[in-house]
Amino acid sequence: LRTGFPEVIWGPGKTSEQIISIIHSLRESAPIVMATRISSDVAQQLLEQIPGLIYYPVARICALKSSQIPTQQGIISILTAGTADIPVAEEAAITAELCGFEVQRLWDVGVAGIHRLLSHRDLITSSDILIVVAGMEGALPSVVAGMVECPVIAVPTSIGYGVSFGGVAPLLTMLNSCATGIAVVNIDNGFGAAILAGKILRTAARLKDRVQ
Amino acid sequence: LRTGFPEVIWGPGKTSEQIISIIHSLRESAPIVMATRISSDVAQQLLEQIPGLIYYPVARICALKSSQIPTQQGIISILTAGTADIPVAEEAAITAELCGFEVQRLWDVGVAGIHRLLSHRDLITSSDILIVVAGMEGALPSVVAGMVECPVIAVPTSIGYGVSFGGVAPLLTMLNSCATGIAVVNIDNGFGAAILAGKILRTAARLKDRVQ
Amino acid sequence: LRTGFPEVIWGPGKTSEQIISIIHSLRESAPIVMATRISSDVAQQLLEQIPGLIYYPVARICALKSSQIPTQQGIISILTAGTADIPVAEEAAITAELCGFEVQRLWDVGVAGIHRLLSHRDLITSSDILIVVAGMEGALPSVVAGMVECPVIAVPTSIGYGVSFGGVAPLLTMLNSCATGIAVVNIDNGFGAAILAGKILRTAARLKDRVQ
Amino acid sequence: LRTGFPEVIWGPGKTSEQIISIIHSLRESAPIVMATRISSDVAQQLLEQIPGLIYYPVARICALKSSQIPTQQGIISILTAGTADIPVAEEAAITAELCGFEVQRLWDVGVAGIHRLLSHRDLITSSDILIVVAGMEGALPSVVAGMVECPVIAVPTSIGYGVSFGGVAPLLTMLNSCATGIAVVNIDNGFGAAILAGKILRTAARLKDRVQ
Amino acid sequence: LRTGFPEVIWGPGKTSEQIISIIHSLRESAPIVMATRISSDVAQQLLEQIPGLIYYPVARICALKSSQIPTQQGIISILTAGTADIPVAEEAAITAELCGFEVQRLWDVGVAGIHRLLSHRDLITSSDILIVVAGMEGALPSVVAGMVECPVIAVPTSIGYGVSFGGVAPLLTMLNSCATGIAVVNIDNGFGAAILAGKILRTAARLKDRVQ
Amino acid sequence: LRTGFPEVIWGPGKTSEQIISIIHSLRESAPIVMATRISSDVAQQLLEQIPGLIYYPVARICALKSSQIPTQQGIISILTAGTADIPVAEEAAITAELCGFEVQRLWDVGVAGIHRLLSHRDLITSSDILIVVAGMEGALPSVVAGMVECPVIAVPTSIGYGVSFGGVAPLLTMLNSCATGIAVVNIDNGFGAAILAGKILRTAARLKDRVQ
Amino acid sequence: LRTGFPEVIWGPGKTSEQIISIIHSLRESAPIVMATRISSDVAQQLLEQIPGLIYYPVARICALKSSQIPTQQGIISILTAGTADIPVAEEAAITAELCGFEVQRLWDVGVAGIHRLLSHRDLITSSDILIVVAGMEGALPSVVAGMVECPVIAVPTSIGYGVSFGGVAPLLTMLNSCATGIAVVNIDNGFGAAILAGKILRTAARLKDRVQ
Amino acid sequence: LRTGFPEVIWGPGKTSEQIISIIHSLRESAPIVMATRISSDVAQQLLEQIPGLIYYPVARICALKSSQIPTQQGIISILTAGTADIPVAEEAAITAELCGFEVQRLWDVGVAGIHRLLSHRDLITSSDILIVVAGMEGALPSVVAGMVECPVIAVPTSIGYGVSFGGVAPLLTMLNSCATGIAVVNIDNGFGAAILAGKILRTAARLKDRVQ
Ligand SMILES: Nc1ncnc2c1ncn2[C@@H]1O[C@H](COP(=O)(O)O)[C@@H](O)[C@H]1O
Ligand SMILES: Nc1ncnc2c1ncn2[C@@H]1O[C@H](COP(=O)(O)O)[C@@H](O)[C@H]1O
């Protein structure tokens, strides 16, 4: 079904044995198999059992590439408001790279220091799609969406305390944004943001040419 | 900034006088000016004062087209789960058409009668992007996203009663979806869904042109 | 009061000593005694002390059958949306079997891959009652209820992350369903779903006998 | 699909013209057509246009019976905690009667006066299924389910003030009940409770005889 | 200020050293000093350091009685819906006894088995005040308040799962009760219920005789 | 059941005809019949039909006294934080007076002007029980409970805006109070507070008589 | 107590007669009397009865200035994110002016168009205190607080739809802000923001000079 | 940007190595570097690696002062309602002292014992700004704000149980306060309260200098 995308295993609640067995069953049919939300303990066991497996510790992703990943058209830029948002952003980045996309990373450009964000205007406006990751007040996607013409995928994170309510506050901020062109996904869903970005960019290849 | 899209006025809380005055001030610079959430009473007054204005009663949109809308690449299909969701879907449809996109409409294909949905598989899979509008349990985007490769924009509506909580329940369903490739917007935000679809398709078109 | 059903002990918050003592006191009067939500640690202790006790690790149920369970009329099919929902589904399945009902299991038929679900149409429509277990967006009961004439018992699970809110999101989905004939129970309440199914089937059997 | 049940129109948000037109289109194929949530104003207009239509003002249901309703097996008893819950209970009662079931009504037997409830023990225990309607604290289904062997369908109502939160409080009470055999539906959903009761009772007719 | 009541230390977040030091400083002025929410580990340390200290493990209370507790007029009956509610009920019971009141305990008389409750009618109606402790659906205070003329203090507990929301559901049930004469306190606040009961009963001693 | 208290009719959702008919049926058996939450429009119709009926417009209570109300022992003082809380406080006051209790009223002594409250210390400490009515932040019961030995019944009101959430905020304040001896009732429940106060004082009077 | 500030009447829930009477009673002692949340209907009646009264329709404030308002030190700048936020901002602005402060207004500088905001940097940084008013996602205070050294008072408004929840979403955004120096007040509380700003600026006059 | 304030590191989610490295990089440019939310374990490691570092265990702050902190004008008084609120209050106090302000501490003056609070009236009214820290019902800022002319910064804490909801209840109390001049910050945000107080006092000092 998900032609062109890696086969993906959702790690939480599965034993290493179960994950290993699923990876083995999927590797036949899929050039790339990946597993998300893998702690370093579990990863250690997987690495010992599956030759060629790679672990990305910040993204907490394991991947097995049976063949070269074909390059996809389009540049995905991924921004974070703070440094604590990086693991979610890396989950998106590694997923996007495993799908074959070029990724630009820009960390720690939150709205409370607007000039740091503005100083990266060139990188931001040179993207085909943006994934903007933010916790706490989650205001970064609103500002970024006002600066570009391309779509912005907003990922709220569970980073924060008090009334951030585990990511609900930035989620509301993103859904309520005055800016247009913002697509929102679930809290901490870096993986889902990357797949959505991939599906958006692959639309280009399928686009019917109706204008003469 | 929003090059290529209509200038838009958010109707609620503005008097007809205010709306008329904003339309006049915007029509200079923008080929298309539109106002959303316009009741039929207010529309009546606008129509009397502004020659050439068109009112779409189901979508509750007024539009003034000073020139021909240039056709854009890409087909947007808009689906609703029930008939009560149609006004939100029409807000999306008219907005998309005012942006120059071809729109396919498919109403009342909710998941409780799955065969009605499946019987429209051809229309659904022939789209470049889907906008799926649903209230109550809001399950339609999950099923649709599992049937297609293109992105799905999910619009929760405030249709329902009891624990639908004015659209919060379908919003949660959409954010929690097991399917990938779903972009969620605010409750009843048909306008925002259409602009997001438009930005996605225009990005795809730019990308396609760049690659060729 | 619960004639015909096993005596049941709710495990959480009880020591192994307390559970053992309750099992001993109930076994006199009841042919079947069962305890739910029993961790494998506690189960180990119970198995050492009570000869004949059986432990179902996935369902986390311990049962002591002092006599043959009389077979009951009616087939209960139990479906899950994902694999992570299986423990709740097994709690329902083992409970139903301990009540004497025939159980059909169908795991991992979530709505994001609708064809997998539809390929099991025969099993689904051959049931007298369905228990449908789903977390995350919880949309499966809506689709299933639209496919059958028999009642559907919907069990939301706490599986999910972000705005699944520990099962509240799928619970809302189920309560808001457009489909008719759906009975909802508390989050993760596989046991309660099975007893409800049992009461429904026994009522049906009584009614059928009365009519003939 | 819903063989044996009336065709149903959900009234809210539809004009009388729309409802009249849907009734006319459905009457061909269905022996009984009903519309729910019909205010007396709308009903007046329907009655003038559709000969033979009947209006049940407390239940706010309109029905058109093109033929005799075939009698169904099984007795449905419907209880309310207070008098303010009667409209929801009548929506259930009229729906059940339009489906062909015998209905027993018992109003105002809330748990704060337990002896009034207990004095009706015979009626309660002689039922094949119970629909229990309660607002405010919503405790009645728990007590009733402890008194009977048959299933109990619990309907929370929006009756109450302060922290009843439009029916959320009784809904939680019903989902959290210590008693077994309780099926919960959405707030004020008398119609859905009756259809669920009907589907449960019709299970008897389909029940395979597996015991020799 | 709190003449006649013990001096009380709230245990959570205090080290054993801190609690010991506060007990020593309070014992001068107060005949009874008590500490609540004391785990068995902490209690062990307190018992070693303070001769004469008593630990009530179920209630998790430590008490030091420097003199005989004067007997107070009035009987406080304490009921629980389930066995898991006993620790909260014991916190109330021990507090009430340390205040000098006679306490009657009645455990596990939840509303799902109404006859067990009714079989204790004599004990219940012979009380001067009732403290009713219930989790999950929290319906017991409503039924009890309908049976007696004296006030009922309702204590919701955090016992439950799913939508009991750590005691919020039974709290709402109690606040929404149709029965009159119910005083509600915070979740798990057995201590507060006992002090409120004590203040109510001591009102008798202060009551001005205005009737001739 | 409620010996010694008026028979009470809850007005909302009842027509004047229904209320009149209930008053007539109750007046036989009860010396005092009262109806709460009666708007001035409805009251007008009741006054025309029932000779001797009295309407208290601020409290929105109608009462019919067939005989002299016997005086009860105990003084109930009722305080409000603001002037907007007076209707709820008057509902409590009139109810208490119809039960035969002496009532002391003290309005507008909110905690933001603590000296106004403290200047009434004599009235406050001379009461047998206090009903404290407050909206917005709802802090008054905490301060008052710290000043007296008698029980305090706290009534949150729906007065406020923004995050007062229709009375939820003051309700939480009252349930979380650090002060002891506070009994909480539902939002705006002046009637319930008065009946609870009455039951407390009558229990105290019975206890006092028994002891003497 | 509030020396130097106007006497204030909270309008909602008061009749024009009541407001007139309070204004008359306060005018003796206070040079400035103001009333907030006054609709134009009520204002009309007040203006007819009280010579010299002024009505500010956007701010919905009535004021009676018996003497010249003494000028206070410090400049208060008030910003809004959108035009719909202006009534709340004007409530703040008029209140501040009635307190004697100089006010700078800057409307419609929301974060989705960051350059419009940045183009007013001089006005913003020349302020002694900022009141920032925003609804929907409420992100403006975060950006502004990052641009200045002075305190920012953030006022969430109830402007928005869907998951703005009547102002709760922007309130959360403001409380969760990564920027420092933000003081938050209740939703729509323009009046409170102005008084807080006034109290902050008057701190200067009282400031003890401790540095030599 | 934050000229005159320490550079601050938010501790949670950072390893000791990361914190040490950030401290080293910041110490060049900033006279004071501080880190908040540092557990004693982490602090131990920092103290071993960074000579001159100071750890404040109650406040959980580490600070490195490369030079003398210049004294700032203005006295900040910090109050707590209970003893459990002290860690949050100390976070505010140490931060304020590291900014150069004089701090007055007043612990455990909650509103349930109003005379203890009133006995400190001199200290309270001699302050230039107040930080009031309270959990549970959070009523202290309302009372204090009514006693003073200076601004009050209200800090809700997560101290409490049951319906204190981790600090949400006191937060609501503070936002809903009837008293004027209250600035609210996020739950447990002692650091933010101190920086806000510092910005207020520095603005006042600048204003005072400008005026003279
Ligand atoms: N129906 C709509 N739903 C959501 N946003 C809208 C809608 N119509 C207009 N808007 C937004 O509102 C802005 C205009 O607001 P205003 O300046 O108040 O008229 C536009 O730029 C759009 O982004
Ligand atoms: N009173 C009611 N409560 C809940 N659901 C209803 C009610 N009346 C009708 N429905 C549902 O609404 C559907 C019809 O919706 P519609 O096609 O909009 O008229 C029916 O198939 C029923 O499932």
Ligand SMILES: Nc1ncnc2c1ncn2[C@@H]1O[C@H](COP(=O)(O)O)[C@@H](O)[C@H]1O
């Ligand atoms: N178990 C309890 N539940 C509720 N409140 C309690 C409890 N134990 C003590 N308290 C209250 O906590 C206060 C003592 O708190 P502290 O000074 O922190 O020890 C007492 O005056 C009581 O009002």
Ligand SMILES: Nc1ncnc2c1ncn2[C@@H]1O[C@H](COP(=O)(O)O)[C@@H](O)[C@H]1O
């Ligand atoms: N617009 C407003 N927003 C918030 N609080 C207000 C407002 N107007 C007045 N108040 C407060 O309400 C109090 C007066 O209330 P009242 O005595 O009912 O007129 C004043 O002391 C203010 O603190």
Ligand SMILES: [Mg+2]
């Ligand atoms: Mg952020």
Ligand SMILES: [Mg+2]
């Ligand atoms: Mg739907």
Ligand SMILES: [Mg+2]
């Ligand atoms: Mg699911």
Ligand SMILES: [Mg+2]
């Ligand atoms: Mg009820």
Ligand SMILES: [Mg+2]
């Ligand atoms: Mg219970």
Ligand SMILES: [Mg+2]
């Ligand atoms: Mg108040």
Ligand SMILES: [Mg+2]
């Ligand atoms: Mg905004």
Ligand SMILES: [Mg+2]
């Ligand atoms: Mg407090």
